[in-house]
Amino acid sequence: MRLLALIAVVLTGGLIIFHTGDLPDFGDPNSPASTHLSPYYLEHGEGDTHAPNIVSAVLADYRGFDTMFETTVVFAAGLACFFLLRRKTEPGDKPRMYRHLPTGVTLRIKSGGTFPEEDSTEFRRMDSHFVPHQIIIKNTCRLVIPFIQVFALYVVAHGHYSPGGGFQGGVLLAAAIILYAISHDLRRSIHRFSEKVAALSGSLGVFIYAGAGALCLLLGANFLNYEALGPLLGVDAVMARSHGILIIEIGVALAVMAVIVWIYYNLSSAGKHDEGL
């Protein structure tokens, strides 16, 4: 098997390497790739969309249709993980550890026993791998997380002018929440940002994107042609495109954040959502 794989791999690689001969050199400015289409984007990109960051312009406007499905892919992945992994765990299917806060006593309740309700001030559910004093970690994260989120918002909003945009910002937002989950525990973060909210805002994010496109369609222009939004926003066509980019970037950010958190919930707890990293 290994030998077979090696032969196959070497053959494929050889075939590809063999053809490098008539490919353009690395960084050749006159290769067809950089002379046929890209000059148009570079020269008219800003004029068309009012977004100096041409990558954002191409991503969100010229090839916005691709990007919509890009977002859909993320959403689909979230759905898939949920669909494959999620298991509804009825209480009392396995023993749980609780900590009586006033006394600091730890009690282990066997399966079938009566558990204290989740949000009791007296008892605190403990993970099986329990670290007694995470005070430093918790507080540092508490300090850092808001800044991360603010920066994420900046990245989302500033996608026109600098590297960044919906995906990057969305991932940062998700990172903040995941950091919270790691530093405290999964249940707490689910308590803050529940699965249902994640799922709904995931589809909402994609809906903002596709809905904006469909709105253009209702206004008589082609799908995703933001110029149609001009009258609504009270700006000219170019500015409308710029705003349209912002709208869909927001949608993307929302979707990516929600879905990545959702995926994290399911993966880290193997779909049980009771305890995880």
Add this chain to the structure above:
Amino acid sequence: MELLYSAKPLAAILVSFFVVPIIFSARSENVREAWTFVAALLKFAIVASMLPFILKGGQIAYTVAEVLPGLAISFKVDAFGMLFALVSSSLWIVTSMYSIGYMRTLKEHGQTRYYACFALSLSATLGVAFAGNLLTLYLFYEMLSFATYPLVSHHQDREARSSGRKYLTYILGASIALVLPAMLIIYSQTGTFEFAPQGFMNGAFSQSTMTVLLLMFVFGFAKAGVMPFHSWLPAAMVAPTPVSALLHAVAVVKVGVFCVARVITGVFGTKMLASMGLGTIVCYIASFTIIVSSIIALSQDGLKRRLAFSTIGQLSYIILGIALLSPSGMTGGMLHIAMHAFGKITLFFCAGAIYAASGIKNISQMVGIGRRMPFTMTAFLLGSLSVIGLPPLGGFISKWNLVIGTLESGQIFFLFVLLASSLLNAAYFLPICYKAFFCTDEEAMFERKVNEVPTWCLVPLCITATCSVIFFFYPQPFLQLAKMTVATIIGAPMP
């Protein structure tokens, strides 16, 4: 020749098709059989209503749908098709009558399915008879194979199942492996499938290719039972007798030879074949089949098996006649479709009647049975005489034409083949009658006490027997139809 566009052919085909759901939904068996009769009579009526026009030298055409560009599912009723349609549709009436008696006497199971498939296979048979081009022909040919499969393995025991498997393997295998590619090759060269009086090959192929294609057709239509593609026929004799009667004396096997005849006349064209001398090859194959099958038939003790092998031989008569490519030969061959049908179906009816009445399948046990079932055995005598080809019976006329045909084509060898096989026929049929009637009292197995089969069985076989007598004195309309067909073929110029 005038051409009439009418949906009558389609109607004739669909009659028995539409009756199937009714048969399925019918609760009591009386209703079921009544409907079968209605369908049979209707079918015959429609076919007969077309007869006068055809006899006037007209043709009826109808196109259902153009399934491939320039290639339609279309029907065209000419004299030859009419002849075959007339035979099968008229015999369906008789057979349904017979099956009622037979199936009820033996209390067979699954009669609903039985009658449904029966009706279906009749649709397919007429479809083949009226097919206007090779594609339609092939379509209904396959449909017939599937419709008859449940009938063959009707008993559903191991034997029936294995012979059903054999049946399908031969029929389907041969048609897919030989006929289909042959059709495709022809189509890719000529680009048409429409039957023409002198074929539509007009020199698209070399002689060697033609030979291969011809043989692919002759063997591929395995229903014609040309050796070595014959052994499904004896195996299929496990089916209930009415099935064997209609399907293996009339519908299925005759469809086989009909297809071969159609291909020889309508696709290749007699003059083309004659000029290439390809007919002779087929003749030799046919004669081989005739002789060998007759010899095998001699050694069979099971009555139905003997009849089966006799059928194989008789089918090759037809092919031989067509392949002689001489006017009388073709006339005889086509006529033999009808004559042999009536003779052989009588014999099968008798075999079934004997089995139904006394449970006997083997000839050796039939000593003196004539004393017990005089009508049946008389009919059997008539039938066998007709198949042997002795006056005053219909079989004589067709065989006479065949003999003339051999002389016309100047191939004396086949004359001897025919005579020899007639002797063999006599040799394997007459002893049965002898045993049945003229055996001494001490060796008789049955005392002289008449108990015939129920009337439902008896009447049909008497009808068919008398028919085969009548056809000797009044061979119309079959003779005329055959002559007309030949006339058109001979008259037509070579493309």
Add this chain to the structure above:
Amino acid sequence: MTQHFPALLIIVPLLSALAVSAMGWIDRRWCFPLAVASLGGALAVSVSLLVQVMAAGPIVYQMAGWSPPIGITYVIDYLNAPVLVVVLAAAFLNLIGAKVRIEAEFEEKLGAYLALYILFLSGMVGIVATGDAFNLYVLLEIASLTGYALIGLGKERAPLSSLNYLFMGTIGASFYLLGIGYIYIATGTLNMADISNMMPQLMGSGTLFLALIICMTGLFVKMALFPMHGWLPNAYSNAPSASAGLIAPLTTKVMVYAMVRVGLTIFTPEFTFSRAILSETIVWLAVGAIVAGSLLALMQRRLSRMLTYVIVAEVGYMVGGFWLGNKTGITGATLHIINDAAMTLTLFMAVSTITWKLGSDKFEDLKGLFGKMPFTMIGFVLAALAVIGIPPTCGFFSKWYLITGGIEAGQWGFVVALLFSSLVNAVLFFRIFEIAFFEPFAEGHGHHGHGPAMSEAPASMVAPLIIAALSLIVLGLYTGDIVTKLIQLAIPAGIA
């Protein structure tokens, strides 16, 4: 509004998928009606598009209003309009037919399942409709991802098979992406029409030839052409039957469509068939696929597994037919995309109905099925006849074109392989008929039994099955129109 139909084709399923998944969390009773409505709507749109195309020729739709090389375009032409209709119709019928099963099997995940179902479909529709080489990749990944999920929740071995499928699928898609990269290096554009405009002056380009090979390899992996077919049987036979009924008819056919599209539209036929060695090799691969698929199918003792190997053989039909490189062969391949989708749909719906009643599809459990479920078996028989290739079912006519094409191209190996597999299919299915037809009487009913009592599946399962089965005959009878009015026009003039 009609000028926006190409966009609606995608938007309707996409938005409704979002709505369905949301409804899954709010009120589950709405999920199924929504799904059915959206698929029905998309189907209607596709039909009207087909009519438009037949009336007024190809339609080009510019996403975001940017003209072709700059933006992404959707192109509805003679080639993909019928495929769109078939894809959507198949998904629609299967959804209705599988309603009972879906609601029984995924009660609390209903929303997620249906959303994935619709997303998969929109991916497929996009692949068929798009006119942009890279957009095709994105949609391919959508379809694949959702497909893995749809398969992964199946019976015992499903997760493993699904993961293997994922690996193979990713390799395939990545190879396709790589090929697009090479095309981009050579031409600097991603728009299919734009690329084909540049092809004439790039005839000799080795880069493009490599691109062709890589793209085709990727697509072959995705469509499970013979040596790369390993993932398919496990994945399809272990999948939940509702998913199998969706994925089996669509995935391989749409991949074949993608191959046709890449071969004819991106690399013009002049270039695609310019290297005889390539065509020869691929045709022989196809022959191998047909023979191996048929033989492996003979060895199976489970209905669904047998069918998966039949699919492997069918892929061989289409690939071989296309790479014959002549008009007849390509016509046959394209026609077979449509027909085979219909056949496979019917077969898998029948299997799903059978397993729903019997709880198994092992051969020995099929005894007396004709008596128990006559209507289901009628559908099954029709589909079987189509697969064997008996007129007037549609299977006969596409096979007709394929064989004729083989004869014209002088590829006798291919011709023989096709006939061989027809024979093997006959054996396969009649073996089943025999069991399903005759066995009950072996169970001590003797000669006078009347078979087991009839216990047919619910009408909501049987009716779509019967419709699909009848469509096989309808397709067969309209072959002439399909070929002359659509496929012939879709094939560029460059082909003899």
Add this chain to the structure above:
Amino acid sequence: MTDLLPLIAAKYNYWIYTILMMIGLYAMIAKNNLVKKIIGMNIFQTAIILFYVSIAYKKGATLPIIMGDGHGGGHGAIQAADYINPLPHCLMLTAIVVSVATLGVALALAIKIYRQYGTLEEDDINHQIRMQAGQ
């Protein structure tokens, strides 16, 4: 040999991506542990991403953010040669997201498999399956 080296030097990006890709492919085919296969898959996809990005590069060009007055100005002033090709970058953003999504689904399946068989070693799993088939 002397003329081969500059050839390689001029096109080293292709060599690198090819080698990376083959490493990934080998891992996907030959490795026995499912997670290792998944890692191989990621390397494979990343290689292709690198390939695209390397297409975009132009000598002496900078990243495609137009240095205008920020209000659609600077028309004509823009020289395409000064900026690298933006298209592959945005394509690869898509590809990256796709590969992340694939990774997520793959891991989910792997977890499901582990839950089912208690191992991620492929031949152990196959062995178990054969055991079940045996019974």
